[in-house]
Amino acid sequence: MPEGRRPGGADSLLARAVLRLRWWQLLLNEDLKRGRFAVPVHLAIGHEAIAAALSAAMEDEDRLLLTHRNAAYNLARAGALEPVRREYELSPEGAAGGRLGSMNLSQPARGVHYTSSILGNNLPVACGMALADRMRGAAAVTWVVTGDGAIEEGAFWESLIFARSHGLPVVFVVENNDHSLASTIAERRCPIDLAAVSGALGIPFNALEHNHAGRYKAALEGLRRLAASGPAMVEVAVRTFSNHAGPTPGWPADPKQIRLSDGLIVEDGFEDPAWVARHTLELGEYEAEYEAMRGALGGLAGALRPETIEPREGVEWQPTSRRSGN
Amino acid sequence: MATYIEALGELIARAAGRHPDLFQYGENILQGSRLCGLARHLRGRVANVGNCEYTHVGVGFGIMAAGGRAALFLKQLDFLLLAADQLVNTTALLAAAPQPAAGSFTILAIVCDQGMQGPQSSFGAFAELCSMARVNGYTLTNRGEAERILEAQLGAPGFRILALSQRLFAQPVLDLPVLWAAGDGSVLEYRRGREATVAAFGFTLPRLLEAGGGLPRQASLFTVHPVLPHRWERILDDAARTGHLIVADDGKGTSSLGHKLIDQVRRRHPGCRTTLYSREETVDPRVNPDRFALEEAL
Numbered sequence: 001m002p003e004g005r006r007p008g009g010a011d012s013l014l015a016r017a018v019l020r021l022r023w024w025q026l027l028l029n030e031d032l033k034r035g036r037f038a039v040p041v042h043l044a045i046g047h048e049a050i051a052a053a054l055s056a057a058m059e060d061e062d063r064l065l066l067t068h069r070n071a072a073y074n075l076a077r078a079g080a081l082e083p084v085r086r087e088y089e090l091s092p093e094g095a096a097g098g099r100l101g102s103m104n105l106s107q108p109a110r111g112v113h114y115t116s117s118i119l120g121n122n123l124p125v126a127c128g129m130a131l132a133d134r135m136r137g138a139a140a141v142t143w144v145v146t147g148d149g150a151i152e153e154g155a156f157w158e159s160l161i162f163a164r165s166h167g168l169p170v171v172f173v174v175e176n177n178d179h180s181l182a183s184t185i186a187e188r189r190c191p192i193d194l195a196a197v198s199g200a201l202g203i204p205f206n207a208l209e210h211n212h213a214g215r216y217k218a219a220l221e222g223l224r225r226l227a228a229s230g231p232a233m234v235e236v237a238v239r240t241f242s243n244h245a246g247p248t249p250g251w252p253a254d255p256k257q258i259r260l261s262d263g264l265i266v267e268d269g270f271e272d273p274a275w276v277a278r279h280t281l282e283l284g285e286y287e288a289e290y291e292a293m294r295g296a297l298g299g300l301a302g303a304l305r306p307e308t309i310e311p312r313e314g315v316e317w318q319p320t321s322r323r324s325g326n
Numbered sequence: 327m328a329t330y331i332e333a334l335g336e337l338i339a340r341a342a343g344r345h346p347d348l349f350q351y352g353e354n355i356l357q358g359s360r361l362c363g364l365a366r367h368l369r370g371r372v373a374n375v376g377n378c379e380y381t382h383v384g385v386g387f388g389i390m391a392a393g394g395r396a397a398l399f400l401k402q403l404d405f406l407l408l409a410a411d412q413l414v415n416t417t418a419l420l421a422a423a424p425q426p427a428a429g430s431f432t433i434l435a436i437v438c439d440q441g442m443q444g445p446q447s448s449f450g451a452f453a454e455l456c457s458m459a460r461v462n463g464y465t466l467t468n469r470g471e472a473e474r475i476l477e478a479q480l481g482a483p484g485f486r487i488l489a490l491s492q493r494l495f496a497q498p499v500l501d502l503p504v505l506w507a508a509g510d511g512s513v514l515e516y517r518r519g520r521e522a523t524v525a526a527f528g529f530t531l532p533r534l535l536e537a538g539g540g541l542p543r544q545a546s547l548f549t550v551h552p553v554l555p556h557r558w559e560r561i562l563d564d565a566a567r568t569g570h571l572i573v574a575d576d577g578k579g580t581s582s583l584g585h586k587l588i589d590q591v592r593r594r595h596p597g598c599r600t601t602l603y604s605r606e607e608t609v610d611p612r613v614n615p616d617r618f619a620l621e622e623a624l
Contacts, residue, residue, distance in 0.1 A: 096423075099422050099423070099424055108423075114388075118411055118415050121384065121412065121416065124381035124383070124384025124387075124388065124412070125384045125388040125416065126388060127384070128384060128386060128390070128391070128392065128396070131385060131388070131394070132349075132389040132392035132393065132394030135347065135349065135371070136393075136394070155380050155381060158378035159378075159381050159384075161378060161381075162376070165375070166373070
């Protein structure tokens, strides 16, 4: 068994981190159903793999800048549920003393230096922080998370130009969940080929999918090394299982259903980080199967049925059921 | 005698030079006329940047939040409209942070108040812009004022906007001895008289002095800047002494700072006479938005 997937190995720890993030978000979802919080909360159920991987890829002095949908990242950096939960209550015991709530939650002591609810707003701020770090001779890298909606803003283009022109150590992390509020990409705009955009500006680019946190971390560490001499970009395919904001379900007839009683996995398949994490833990050396299936499917995430994965001999595994009506 | 732009260019460079870590940046800051000479004397970390005003403002806030120092130079105040989100939302967010940002960010913007330039590119509502974002602003009208404000503000912790008047660029710089200045440069006093108290907001001081004859000869003279909270005690006390407050305000808003000062003096000193000189109200697109009513009123 490769070292990374041994119990306590890197992939195993990351898989556990993913499941922990899912557990905490499911608890927050139940809180939201009960109307516990004073502010709107944008859960990121489905974003746990990139959040866990990015948090693990960050070095001590690195900075992370987030968006309104920051729950998975803030939980990962906090390493605990209660400070975040209390912040959503605007309690003085919250992660930011109850001053920032959810959409703007940052925790500088834990590497989250700025979080904006305005699409694209955090991108130039990230460039400024990276510039300040470089001027003081720090080896830090600034990670800034954005989304497929925010890349439509002029701020995205401007910030890429600024970061590239000044060789800033910034990694642009584009979460593509195919949604800007209720609109899919096809419903609102033309496609944007970020590989081509990056290529046009001479920015290293990578694309991640299928939610394997260990692989994500390795890819992010590679981009981090490249970012030492200028910006890099990564596009991550994510599926947001939770509603845009508030609880899921959000109303009695909501077709989306996420219940704590159903367990950690919302949907079987590579689109659900918890499903991938569970298999990373339970199947050990399932990497080869993963690769084979991925190749057979031509990279089509989500089409995979759990029944197509045969558990290794001696490993107990019960396929979980689909239950999200996204 | 030095012109306004020569004098202020040197003062800005001198103030900037006190902070070797100050990142000075702007469009055409190193090319051509270097912003009509404004940036000619800058030394140290000076960077020419592309046409990305939204990002430039965000970068300044990022540097400030990370503990560094930044000074952004803008050819025209209206360029800041492209960064309205950064001005409003990022300042609000940084102000709410549990720990105040240790760094510094200053925007130096030129107000195109030299005359009608067409329907666009004549934005001069400086006080209103500051008010929208609840940020502190300073208009640099004369040498002594510029010296005090630059010394107090450029490179200091926090954020502010400093505005220069393009109308004054080629004129000899106004030299007025400063009798007294608030520590942050928000109010400056130039002379003390007995006939009236003149409070000049925005860029009205040079206009008042150019108009000359209409002012009482023995008037106290102050310049006032859109800085929160307002600390106008010295002006209010002087108005109580002279019995006549004259406010000159080139703000374009319907509720200007000048009105606010008049309200305060009326509440505290009901017997005090008040006079307001402000912009000519017009919606006629053929009228130069910078044709100031003050001269005619005086």
